[in-house]
Amino acid sequence: MPRTGRNDPCPCGSGKKYKLCCLEKDRAAEFATAVRQRVALQAQKDNQAAQRKDYQAALLESQALDAASNAVVDLVHAGRLDEAEQAARELLVRYPEVHDGYDRLGMVHEARGQFREAADCYRKVIEFTRANPEDYDAGFVDSFLELIVKLEFCVAEAESAVNDADRSR
Numbered sequence: 001m002p003r004t005g006r007n008d009p010c011p012c013g014s015g016k017k018y019k020l021c022c023l024e025k026d027r028a029a030e031f032a033t034a035v036r037q038r039v040a041l042q043a044q045k046d047n048q049a050a051q052r053k054d055y056q057a058a059l060l061e062s063q064a065l066d067a068a069s070n071a072v073v074d075l076v077h078a079g080r081l082d083e084a085e086q087a088a089r090e091l092l093v094r095y096p097e098v099h100d101g102y103d104r105l106g107m108v109h110e111a112r113g114q115f116r117e118a119a120d121c122y123r124k125v126i127e128f129t130r131a132n133p134e135d136y137d138a139g140f141v142d143s144f145l146e147l148i149v150k151l152e153f154c155v156a157e158a159e160s161a162v163n164d165a166d167r168s169r
């Protein structure tokens, strides 16, 4: 649409020259629109930058979590169970919003033959999956359910062995 000339009749139909009628008002509106667009664009850029920062922070955090979580597994495999327990408890404190601490603490209890405690930890893991089902697949939950069943069996076995020992005394 061609711009109305300053000396043209005003498009509002008043019959006055544009410069003496709506020109001021139209320019002000154009300026306001341009300012709003700049502000919106800047806000979008800021938002994207913040999202990138959040994403990077989350990525670093998740790498740190993975490293700390793997360190517990290494300690368990090395048989350094006291250190492993300490590290697992630190995971629980540092990353209370994820299941990893209970997962690793369960591994430590298992390695010590503390089956009941291990099963309790794995139940906590399952509570996490129930609270955030979108973060976990069914296989994950099943693997912990299986572990719990196995551990309960070990607990029952251990108890019946104790009872047998009592009876034979």
Ligand SMILES: [Zn+2]
Binding pocket: 010, 011, 012, 013, 014, 021, 022, 023
């Ligand atoms: Zn006008």
